[in-house]
Amino acid sequence: MATTSRKTFLLNRRNFLQGSAALGASVIGLEALAACGSTAASTPGVVTATVNTLPPAANAGAVYTFNQVIKQFEQAYPGEKIVGKNDPYDPSTFFARLAAGQAEDATQSYFTEPGLLISKHAVADITSLAKSWQYWNSFNPGVASIATDPASGKIYGMPQNGYALGIYYNRKMFSAAGLDPDKPPTTWDDFRAYAKKLTTSSVAGFAETSSGNQGGWHFTNWMYTAGGDMQSADGKTATFNSAKGVSVLQLLKEMRFTDNSMTKQQLFTQADTLQLLATNKVAMVVMAPDQLNTLKSQYQANMDDFGIGPMPQNGGNAVLTGGNIFVFNPKSSKDVIKAAFDYVVYSNFNLQLVESNYATQSAAGQVVGAPTNVLFTGPFQQQLNALNTKYANVPLSHYTTFVNSTATLRAEPRNQTQKMYAALDPVMQAVLTNPNADPQALLNQAAQQFQQVLNQSAS
Amino acid sequence: MELFSSSASAPPTSDVTSRFQNTRNSQEDMSFSQRLKRGMRHNLSGYLFLLPALLIFALFVWYPIIQGFIMSFQSIDMINPPAWVGWENYRQVLTDPLFAVAWRNTLAFTLYALLFGYMIPVILALVINEMRHGKAFFRLVFYLPVMLSPIVTVFLWRWIYNPDSGLLNALLSLVHIPGGLWLENPGTALPSLMVVATWSSAGSTMLIYLAGLQGVPASLYEAAEIDGASLWRRLWSITLPTIRPIMLLMLILQIIGTMQVFIEPFTITNGGPVNSTTSVLLLIYNYAFQNADFGGASALGVMLFLVLAVFALIYMRMTNSLIQGD
Numbered sequence: 001m002a003t004t005s006r007k008t009f010l011l012n013r014r015n016f017l018q019g020s021a022a023l024g025a026s027v028i029g030l031e032a033l034a035a036c037g038s039t040a041a042s043t044p045g046v047v048t049a050t051v052n053t054l055p056p057a058a059n060a061g062a063v064y065t066f067n068q069v070i071k072q073f074e075q076a077y078p079g080e081k082i083v084g085k086n087d088p089y090d091p092s093t094f095f096a097r098l099a100a101g102q103a104e105d106a107t108q109s110y111f112t113e114p115g116l117l118i119s120k121h122a123v124a125d126i127t128s129l130a131k132s133w134q135y136w137n138s139f140n141p142g143v144a145s146i147a148t149d150p151a152s153g154k155i156y157g158m159p160q161n162g163y164a165l166g167i168y169y170n171r172k173m174f175s176a177a178g179l180d181p182d183k184p185p186t187t188w189d190d191f192r193a194y195a196k197k198l199t200t201s202s203v204a205g206f207a208e209t210s211s212g213n214q215g216g217w218h219f220t221n222w223m224y225t226a227g228g229d230m231q232s233a234d235g236k237t238a239t240f241n242s243a244k245g246v247s248v249l250q251l252l253k254e255m256r257f258t259d260n261s262m263t264k265q266q267l268f269t270q271a272d273t274l275q276l277l278a279t280n281k282v283a284m285v286v287m288a289p290d291q292l293n294t295l296k297s298q299y300q301a302n303m304d305d306f307g308i309g310p311m312p313q314n315g316g317n318a319v320l321t322g323g324n325i326f327v328f329n330p331k332s333s334k335d336v337i338k339a340a341f342d343y344v345v346y347s348n349f350n351l352q353l354v355e356s357n358y359a360t361q362s363a364a365g366q367v368v369g370a371p372t373n374v375l376f377t378g379p380f381q382q383q384l385n386a387l388n389t390k391y392a393n394v395p396l397s398h399y400t401t402f403v404n405s406t407a408t409l410r411a412e413p414r415n416q417t418q419k420m421y422a423a424l425d426p427v428m429q430a431v432l433t434n435p436n437a438d439p440q441a442l443l444n445q446a447a448q449q450f451q452q453v454l455n456q457s458a459s
Numbered sequence: 460m461e462l463f464s465s466s467a468s469a470p471p472t473s474d475v476t477s478r479f480q481n482t483r484n485s486q487e488d489m490s491f492s493q494r495l496k497r498g499m500r501h502n503l504s505g506y507l508f509l510l511p512a513l514l515i516f517a518l519f520v521w522y523p524i525i526q527g528f529i530m531s532f533q534s535i536d537m538i539n540p541p542a543w544v545g546w547e548n549y550r551q552v553l554t555d556p557l558f559a560v561a562w563r564n565t566l567a568f569t570l571y572a573l574l575f576g577y578m579i580p581v582i583l584a585l586v587i588n589e590m591r592h593g594k595a596f597f598r599l600v601f602y603l604p605v606m607l608s609p610i611v612t613v614f615l616w617r618w619i620y621n622p623d624s625g626l627l628n629a630l631l632s633l634v635h636i637p638g639g640l641w642l643e644n645p646g647t648a649l650p651s652l653m654v655v656a657t658w659s660s661a662g663s664t665m666l667i668y669l670a671g672l673q674g675v676p677a678s679l680y681e682a683a684e685i686d687g688a689s690l691w692r693r694l695w696s697i698t699l700p701t702i703r704p705i706m707l708l709m710l711i712l713q714i715i716g717t718m719q720v721f722i723e724p725f726t727i728t729n730g731g732p733v734n735s736t737t738s739v740l741l742l743i744y745n746y747a748f749q750n751a752d753f754g755g756a757s758a759l760g761v762m763l764f765l766v767l768a769v770f771a772l773i774y775m776r777m778t779n780s781l782i783q784g785d
Contacts (some may be wrong), residue, residue, distance in 0.1 A: 092748035099537035120536045120751055204623075211729045213749070264622035266643050267731050330538075418749060429732040433643040449556055456551075 047080055049332070049340035050104040054084030059297070061364025065357060069347050076346065080339035089113075091418075098122055098329070105332045106340035111146050111323045112217070114157050115414050118149050123156045124328040129341045130155040135349060138376045142409045147325060150414065158344050161290065162323035162375045164409055165221050166402045167191075167309045168277055168287040168295075173198055174307075177283075184309025184401055188225075188251055191284075191312035195261035198283040205261035207282040208252060208432065212269045215428030216421025218286055220320055222248040224410050227316030231454075235415030238450045240424070241443035247314070249431045249439035257435040266432045275299070277306075286311070288322050289402070292370040292394060307398035308371065310405035318408040321374070351383060358391035369394045371403045416453055423450045531757035541754075548758035552746075558759075560734050561742040564649060565718055568738065571650055572717040576657035577710065581702075583661065584668035585694060598669070602662035609659075613726040616655045617642075642728055645735035652723040652736055664709060671705040672698065711774040715767055739763050 055062035070082045089109045094117075097103045109117070117123045130136050136144075139159065147157040171181035177197045185191040195205030209218050219240075220230055228244030231237065256262045263282065274291055276282040278299035289308060295301045311319045326344045328337050346353065362368045369392025376384065389396065396403075413420065423446045430437045499506075531548055533541040552558055587597050604612070619626045620641040628638025641651045675698060683693050699706075721740040724730055730737040730745070739759065747756035 095537040095751045116751065120538060122536075122538050211731055264640065264643070267728055422745070422749065426731065426733040430645075433640060433645070433732050 045079060047335045047339045048083060049080070049106065049336045049343065050083045050085055051106045051108075051340060051343060052085055052087040052089065052104040053108050054086040056086050061361075062366060065360045065364065065366075068360065069353065069357065070343075072353065073343050073346050077339070077342055080342060082339070082343045095120070095122060098331070101331065103329050103331075105329045105336050106326050106344055107329070108160060108324050109157075109327050111159075111162070111321060111325055112412060112417060114146055114325060114327065115412075115417050117327060118156050121330065122327075124330040124332065124337055125154050125156060126158070126328055126337065126341060127153075127155045129338060130158065133345055135376065135380050138378050138380045140375060140377050140409060142321060142411045143323070143375050146321075146323075146411050156327065158326040158341065159375055160324040160326055160344070160348050161372045162321055162409075163289045163372045164311070164319040164321055164374060164402075164405070164407065165218075165286055165288055166311055166319075166405075167284050168274075168291075169284045169307050169309060170277065170280065170282075170305055171307050171398065172305050173203065173280075173283040181307060182397075182401075184307065185312050186310065186401075188312050188314040192251065192255055192259065192261075195255055195284060196259045199259075199261040203280065204263040204276075204282050205259075206255060206284045207263045207268060207273045207276050208286065208428070209268045209270055209273055210425060210428040210432055211267040213418055213421035213425060214269050216424030217320075219245075219248060219424050219428055220412060220421070221286065221311065222251075223316075224318040224320050225311050225316045225407075226314045227318070229413075230420065231413040231415055235413065236454060238420070238447040238454060240420075241440070241447040245443050246439045249427070249437075249443070252428070253431045253435075253437065253439065256432050262432070266429060289370045289372045289399075290324075293367040296367050296394075297365075303367075303394050304398075308402040310402050310407060313407065317406070318410045319405075321409045321411055323372075323375070351387070354384065355387050355391075358387060362391050362393045367394055368392055369396055371399050374409060416450075416457055419453050420450055423453075527757045527760055530754055531761045533754050535753045535757075536751045537753060544754065548754040549762075552755050552758045552762070557734060557737060557742055561737050561739045564734075564736060565720065565738045565740075568649055568653055568720055569714060569717045571653040572656065572713060573710075576653060576661070576717075577713055579657060580661045580664035580668055580709075581706065583665045584672060585698065587665070588669060588672045588698075589690075598666065601665055604659045605662040607659065609722050609726065612655065612659050617727060620651060643732055645733045648728055648732055648736050652720075652727060655727065656717070656720065656723050664713075667709065668702060668705060671702045675701045707777060708774070711770055711777065715770050715774070718763070718767060718770075 053066070055066055057063060066084055070084065074081055085104055087104065089107055091113060094103065094107075094109075114123065130147075140162070143159050143162050147159055148155050167184055169181075169184055174181040174184075174194075179194060179197060185194045191206075198205040209215055223230060223240060223245060226244040226247055228240070228242055228248075230240045232239055252262075263276070268276075270287065270291070273282065273285040274287060274294060277285050277287075278295055278301050287308075292303070292308075295306065296303055326340075328340055332340070348354075358368045369388055371388075375381070427439075427442045427446050430442055431439060530541070532543060532545060534544045534547070535541040583601055587594055587601075590597065607615075622628060622638060622640050622643060627641065631638050639647065642648050679697050680693060683697060688696070719740050720738050721744065724736040724738050724741045725744065728736045730741050740763070743756045743759050743763070746752045746759065
């Protein structure tokens with residue numbers, strides 16, 4: 001009797017354990033299946049496209065403006081719906097997400113990306129959509145070329161805003177050093193002299209990036225101001241180890257080790273140099289105008305203290321452009337891409353909308369008036385500029401020298417750009433950390449290394 | 460006569476053994492499939508409990524490993540269908556000038572970690588073990604860095620190493636030693652990172668050694684004291700031999716771990732200055748996520764795997780011999 005009741009108890013317990021284990025395994029299995037695919041139900045006749053530019057929830061004013069724009073778009077374009085996601089572009093995860101089907105239909109990316117994206121077929125061909133837009137031909141040729149594949153002439157993206165790199169400087173430090181805050185340096189010699197004058201025991205005159213491929217990026221910028229070329233016109237030869245390239249490195253090296261007007265700490269990215277500027281540790285940095293918003297909203301900086309000037313020139317009268325460009329998911333259907341394209345054009349270039357946006361942004365405390373729009377030439381650009389000026393909530397007079405600059409806008413060299421920047425990062429780092437660095441030898445070595453990359457990509 | 464002979468030829472049986480022979484629990488009576496079924500039935504709940512873990516391992520560990528091997532022979536960018544390229548990825552990786560640099564840096568880092576980072580936890584454990592008061596306090600103090608999140612560690616050490624205004628140079632200037640460029644000098648960047656790595660992981664290894672030291676019988680120490688052995692003699696003849704097996708295990712684990720160093724080079728110096736802190740794993744990351752060259756990344760990953768497999772085999776040999784008793 002005792003044995004059988006114990007056996008029954010054992011069987012019950014074992015059955016219970018078996019049952020719960022089986023249940024657990026099946027629940028996990030079901031969850032895994034459910035997570036695999038979740039498709040939103042779609043109403044027939046209505047196309048829904050996703051966009052990655054929803055501002056972060058912490059910025060309530062911007063989120064409100066964003067959603068208002070979507071409402072107005074959906075009224076103007078019945079049958080097209082837009083869903084926004086807060087998902088800033090990240091070059092290191094984009095390819096994996098695209099493969100996993102998690103990339104949005106329209107992704108805001110940077111000017112530095114389309115070359116690689118086009119070569120990897122990671123972006124949709126929107127040639128017919130782009131050419132049918134009335135203002136496509138108003139684009140500044142340098143900007144339009146970024147969205148185009150030079151080999152086929154096909155268009156793969158929609159530039160959203162473009163800017164030239166410039167110098168952000170601290171006007172208060174200028175005044176304290178006896179320099180006119182309305183006259184930022186325009187030549188290399190002036191720039192070097194100013195940096196020396198601005199350096200005190202707690203403030204460095206200048207800080208430069210040298211990490212995360214941004215050393216090579218800023219080297220290219222300086223190279224253009226010297227009138228040099230990074231690659232041959234056909235993109236087959238590396239040409240940055242010229243005398244002009246050496247002059248760039250020589251300038252930086254002398255500022256660092258002879259004048260001691262740069263920070264000792266190096267290996268910066270743009271985020272680091274902006275922080276140094278915002279916290280009054282550095283007087284001048286090379287920066288893009290679209291960072292004004294970060295300066296104001298993240299660092300709560302007093303915008304009256306800062307000015308933007310053009311890149312100091314040394315014979316090149318040119319500057320590197322940067323900007324944002326929308327690219328479209330090659331896996332999305334044509335209708336969805338068209339909806340996304342319509343939204344991008346409407347939200348960025350519809351003049352009434354731009355005006356009402358500026359008004360709302362200004363009221364919500366966002367920066368309006370940053371000199372970021374150098375996309376177009378001709379009457380369309382003038383109309384955009386007028387709106388910018390009308391609603392600006394930053395001291396535009398602090399940026400006049402930058403806006404009035406007549407330097408040519410040059411796009412980045414097309415071929416293997418990121419690898420070129422990666423090859424130049426160590427060169428910048430060496431020159432900024434080693435007083436015995438030999439610029440010519442470093443450039444020759446980097447050019448040799450990069451030339452191999454170019455040769456391999458051509459084969 | 461016949462009775463005796465018949466009973467003599469049969470094996471001696473008692474009540475108990477005959478009962479065993481007659482039930483189905485007898486091994487000789489059951490066939491292989493019957494034994495298998497019985498084993499499965501007994502262990503079914505055990506297998507079911509293992510099933511989720513097996514599924515997760517298969518999906519997240521074994522499948523990616525096999526995929527990695529396959530991808531190392533393909534040209535793959537995650538968007539277009541992969542193309543078979545044979546040994547091309549390996550050839551490209553081997554001819555990359557950064558290949559030699561990354562291996563040299565990684566081996567240098569491992570060597571620095573052995574010379575400096577390996578003995579520190581041992582010494583800390585020995586010292587703390589000998590303390591009479593304050594053991595718990597010092598255990599906590601040395602374990603705190605392990606609990607810090609990596610991002611906090613990065614910010615902290617970037618500030619310490621800052622050549623303009625950092626803690627290290629400030630302390631050195633107090634004793635009139637000129638400060639240096641720690642992370643900015645290609646010669647000192649890697650050892651500086653090794654200090655950070657040691658600081659953030661010594662605590663956990665120290666606790667393992669402390670646990671091992673508890674296994675030393677106190678009677679041995681007492682006997683040695685009676686015989687007049689000094690502190691050093693006791694350490695050398697009693698303590699170290701007792702924790703020698705743990706030390707050997709930690710040695711192999713440390714080599715395997717430090718050869719995969721990634722966090723410090725990636726977050727603090729991003730491979731610089733001038734590629735002096737580019738490790739093999741950082742190079743793999745750059746191939747995959749800067750160049751979208753997943754084939755090349757997989758090829759280098761396979762090479763790293765083969766090198767580490769050698770050490771892992773040594774480790775397995777050692778743990779086997781320890782389990783069986785040396």
